[in-house]
Amino acid sequence: MDILDKIFTLLIFPGGLFLLILGLAYEWVDRKLLAQLQNRIGPRWFQPLADVIKLLAKEEVIPEGVNPWLFIGLPIIALAGSLTAALYTPLVGLPPSHSFPGDLIVTVYLLSLLTLCMGLAGSNTLDRFSLMGATRTLTQLFSYEAPFMLSLLGPAIVVGSWRIADITSYTENHWLLLSQPIGFLVALIGLIGKLEMPPLDAPEAETEIVAGAMTEYSGRGYALFRLAKGAELVVGLTLVASFYMGGMANPLLFLLKTLLLLLVMVGLQTLITRLRIDQTVGLWWRYGTLLVLVQWLGMIIWKGVAS
Amino acid sequence: MRLNGHFLRNTMEEIKTWARINSPWVLHFNSGSCNGCDIEILAALTPRYDLERFGIKLRGSPRHADVLLCTGGVTLQQADRLRRIYEQMPEPKFVVAIGSCALSGGVFQGCYNICGGIEKVIPVNAYIPGCPPRPEAIIDGVYKLLASLKPAERALEPSSHEYGDRAEVNS
Ligand code: SF4
Numbered sequence: 263m264d265i266l267d268k269i270f271t272l273l274i275f276p277g278g279l280f281l282l283i284l285g286l287a288y289e290w291v292d293r294k295l296l297a298q299l300q301n302r303i304g305p306r307w308f309q310p311l312a313d314v315i316k317l318l319a320k321e322e323v324i325p326e327g328v329n330p331w332l333f334i335g336l337p338i339i340a341l342a343g344s345l346t347a348a349l350y351t352p353l354v355g356l357p358p359s360h361s362f363p364g365d366l367i368v369t370v371y372l373l374s375l376l377t378l379c380m381g382l383a384g385s386n387t388l389d390r391f392s393l394m395g396a397t398r399t400l401t402q403l404f405s406y407e408a409p410f411m412l413s414l415l416g417p418a419i420v421v422g423s424w425r426i427a428d429i430t431s432y433t434e435n436h437w438l439l440l441s442q443p444i445g446f447l448v449a450l451i452g453l454i455g456k457l458e459m460p461p462l463d464a465p466e467a468e469t470e471i472v473a474g475a476m477t478e479y480s481g482r483g484y485a486l487f488r489l490a491k492g493a494e495l496v497v498g499l500t501l502v503a504s505f506y507m508g509g510m511a512n513p514l515l516f517l518l519k520t521l522l523l524l525l526v527m528v529g530l531q532t533l534i535t536r537l538r539i540d541q542t543v544g545l546w547w548r549y550g551t552l553l554v555l556v557q558w559l560g561m562i563i564w565k566g567v568a569s
Numbered sequence: 570m571r572l573n574g575h576f577l578r579n580t581m582e583e584i585k586t587w588a589r590i591n592s593p594w595v596l597h598f599n600s601g602s603c604n605g606c607d608i609e610i611l612a613a614l615t616p617r618y619d620l621e622r623f624g625i626k627l628r629g630s631p632r633h634a635d636v637l638l639c640t641g642g643v644t645l646q647q648a649d650r651l652r653r654i655y656e657q658m659p660e661p662k663f664v665v666a667i668g669s670c671a672l673s674g675g676v677f678q679g680c681y682n683i684c685g686g687i688e689k690v691i692p693v694n695a696y697i698p699g700c701p702p703r704p705e706a707i708i709d710g711v712y713k714l715l716a717s718l719k720p721a722e723r724a725l726e727p728s729s730h731e732y733g734d735r736a737e738v739n740s
Contacts, residue, residue, distance in 0.1 A: 293621070302619040308591070309624050315588035316635070321659035323632060391630075472629035480632035480659040 275359075281348045285492025286310040288499070288524065292459075295528040310492070317485035325478050327388040336383045337479070337486035343375030344493040351500045352430050354513045361427045366418055369426065370411050373497065376490050377403045377456065380465075383483075384475025395474025398465040398539050402455055405543040406462075409550035410452030412558065416445040417505045419561055430504045437508040444557045446506040448550050453498045454527055455542070457491060461534035462542055499523050589635065589661065590715045592624040596634035596658070600651045600687065602641030603676075605701040606668035610638055613704035625711065631657040636711065639693075642670040642677045643684040655691045663694040663714055667707060672696050 289310045297304025324330055350358050350365045350372075358365075377399060384396025418424050420441075421432045438446070455462040458474075466474030476484060503510065503519040510516040537545065599607050614620055614627050628634050631654050643651060655664070666687040669675035674685035687693050695717075697710035 297619070297621060300616050302616045303622050304619070305621045305624060306591075309621075312588045312591040312624060315584060316592045319585040319588060320635075320661070323657075323659050468629045473633060476633075477630045478632055484633065 278345060281345060281353070281493045281496060282489055284353075284496050285489065285494075286314065288495050288520075289488075289492045291521065291524060292495070292528060295525060296531060299528065299532045310488075314485050314488060317481055317488070320481035322481035322483060323478075325387055325389070328386050328478070332382065332386050333483070336379045336386070337483040337490070340376045340379035341486045341490040341493070343372045343379070344490045344497060347372035347497050348493065350426055351497050352426065352504050352510065353496070353500055354516050357430075358427055361425060364424045366414065366424045366426050366429070369497075369501070370414060373456065373494060374403060374407060376487075376494055380475045380487065383479065383487075384477075387478040389478050391472040391477045392475055394471050395465055395477065398471075399458070399475050401539055402458070402462065402465055402542055405546040406452045406455035406550075409448050409546050409554055410456065412551065412554040413445040413448040413452060414501065414505065416442050416554070416557065416561065419558070419565075426501075430510075433505060433508060434511055435508075438506045442506070442557060442561070444553045446502075448554050449502045449506065450523070450526065451530075451545075451550070453502055454530065455546075456498060457495055459527065460531045461537050463536055464539045464542060467536060496520070586718055590718055593635045593663075593711065593715060594626045594628045594633055595636045595638050595711070596628055596631055596654070597638045598640075598651060598654055600639055600641040600647040600671075600690075601644035601677075601683070602668060602670055606640035606670070609701045609704055610640070610667065610707060613707045618704050618708060620708065623708075623712070632659060634658055635662060636714070637662065637664045638667055638707075638711075639664060639687045640667045640671050642674040642680075643687060643690055644682050645684065646682075648684050648690050651687070651690050664691055665695045665697060665710060665714060666693045667697045667702060667710070669698055669700045672698055675700060 287310075290305065290307055293309070294304040324333055347369050349360045350369045352358050381396045381400040381403065384392040384399060387393070415424075417429050417433060417438050420438065421429045423429065451462070458465050466476065468474075471477075476487060479487065499520040500510075500516070503516075503523050507519045507523070510519055597607070597610055612618070614625075620626075631637075635658075637655060637658060639651065641647070655662070664687065666672055670677055671687045674680075674683050677683045678685060684690055695710050695714040697706055699706055702710070
């Protein structure tokens with residue numbers, strides 16, 4: 263029974279199939295909202311699913327000069343990383359299915375596995391666009407990773423625990439959005455950077471460098487990367503929403519809050535044009551990190567004074 | 570058991586065809602046109618016509634594309650590039666020739682530097698005449714190409730695959 267339970271957790275409910283489908287659904291919401299804001303009708307509801315099936319059924323070209331093992335393995339690792347991260351997050355308002363002290367750190371690193379794999383996949387090929395995309399992907403990773411992490415650790419300091427389950431049980435009655443607005447903003451923009459959505463989509467700027475690190479991927483590999491991105495979108499939204507927006511006690515609240523957050527992200531996507539990669543780095547290190555650190559200092563002093 | 574396998578394979582085929590019809594990603598290549606046709610293609614991709622409704626998306630990389638939209642009469646310089654881009658696309662792939670030039674050389678017919686049509690270089694699946702064809706005509710042509718993938722319609726025109734269906738489109 264225990265084994266069956268574990269397999270179910272890994273393959274169906276929070277881990278596998280469910281998260282993939284939820285990821286596709288959220289991708290559709292993202293594209294549909296974007297289209298609506300641009301005065302278009304937008305894709306049909308099954309569009310992301312059709313895209314993925316079509317890509318999976320397509321021939322996979324392994325270009326010359328790549329290491330074939332890496333070329334085939336990296337998309338799988340990326341997908342595995344985002345799916346594993348879901349095990350530690352409170353998806354659909356339920357408590358996380360696995361949890362141990364310090365799982366927040368593990369989750370954040372599992373989430374950056376996707377970006378790392380994309381960077382490696384890009385630099386694995388000889389194509390110049392892939393290489394440029396890979397450089398930008400990794401540069402962006404180094405710029406948003408620290409502030410994003412710091413902003414997720416803000417709630418952890420308040421609660422005094424690095425366990426996601428503890429933090430979410432605390433935030434259910436506290437809107438940290440009000441007491442840590444800077445952390446929330448940085449986390450939100452960090453999520454946009456993580457998913458390489460506009461305005462932080464310099465790594466895959468299709469008007470400049472074709473498709474960035476993904477240029478040489480066709481068929482299965484590209485489909486897996488897309489699925490991983492969808493899963494990461496859901497996990498990231500869940501993390502930020504449950505940390506900063508008053509937690510989520512039931513599935514309805516989960517849907518409401520994550521979709522609200524997605525709406526804000528789509529709004530930013532339509533309003534702001536793409537930043538250059540040096541502007542992205544500047545944004546994070548000059549403003550993002552410093553502001554979060556100032557907020558941290560305030561919090562620590564406040565804690566010291568209060569106790 | 571054999572019946573089951575057959576049924577399964579059929580269902581898989583149907584799902585694949587459904588996905589292909591509903592998610593054609595296009596790549597746009599100018600093989601020496603006067604730019605008129607390209608402007609019409611870009612117009613067809615603007616929010617006014619909103620091709621994302623049909624799942625059509627413009628991709629930059631040939632590796633991601635399913636449909637190659639070609640314009641122009643293929644100059645000798647571009648012929649090699651056109652062939653290379655076609656080879657880079659993964660199977661299954663389709664080619665749509667857009668504009669009179671892409672069909673026959675059009676106004677450039679007989680020039681010393683022109684191959685005279687896309688089909689002289691790579692196999693073409695659909696032809697859209699017009700100088701230039703309107704965006705509606707381009708959308709209709711691509712739609713007819715996709716509709717010809719459905720098994721029912723393929724049975725009607727058994728020999729259509731090699732030379733493609735002529736999409737009869739008035740522009
Ligand atoms: S068909 Fe007409 S518009 Fe198109 S490339 Fe030829 S001359 Fe230009």
